[in-house]
Amino acid sequence: MVFALRSTAPGPRGHGPARDAWTAFWQDGNQSRCVAGSPGIWQSLARHWDAFSASLSPGIRILDIACGAGAVARSLLAARDDIHVTGIDFARIPLTILPNVELLSDTAMECLPFAEHSFGAAVSQFGFEYGDVDVAARELANVLEPGARVSMLVHHAGSSIVATNRARLEAINYFLGPDLSTAFRNGDSRMFSAEMHALQTRFPRDDLVAELARSLPSRVDRTARERQAIWKAIEDALAPERCLAECLNDCCVSPADLDEWLAPLRFAFGQPSTEVLLDPDGAPIAWKIDAVKGPPLE
16 A cells, blocks of 8 residues: 655654553564453454444545554454555554555554545554544544544453453552562562462462462572572563553543543544443443544644
8 A cells, every 4th residue: 555644743752661562562472462351352342343344435445543463454354355454553563464454663643644534444442542642633533534434442441351451460569569579689588478478369360470479489599699680580571561551551441531531532523422342241341432534623
């Protein structure tokens, strides 16, 4: 695909750690999707994109905001082989070689490098909420054709995805807190054992906690220099996951915050329709937000 590009100002600042964390996440071949969930969750997501793709006109060009490794593009193309998807992500994402798909790394949603009216539709799955929504909504409206349809799935604060993320973040923060850190760095095996037991009791099903509890007690008796190096290596290893968990915790949208969160989209697209996408058990997965680009912004 060839688009007319427009010059852009520098993208948003302050995203260095998050960009690096997402880059590492997407480079891991086991993380082809942005969240791990039950088959029921993924079936609900797939059904949503199947229905959306069926409503689109032939040969349409679609912009996928915060595309990651291209999960949404794959879903859309599984239903329609005549559409064209351009995905953008501010992280460095893996090269994807698929017909009718182009994924662009290092491209912020707040600074889209496309000419006006380049796309006939836009999508986002667990991505748009991570950006500066005020700026990104205006950028998105600028690159869409009049009448273009927009469909977004946004993290619902009451979903099991968010609950699992918060539990992992709490476990990481507990582990990296002063009590366990001091006990390990000082070689205090009794205190370290007691704190790890408390961590396991609090998070009995967390696989990371289980691995730390299995591998670290034997290292408490190392030399002071070795203990410092081991703990620093663990902090560095956990930093990307901690960063992403904090981002999700900050960016998910609660029912109480939804109206305010939608304000930039209302300004750019009029009144979006919103409903809750549910899993087969009736629990929330995401906010389903649909909009249509209307007249030019003033």
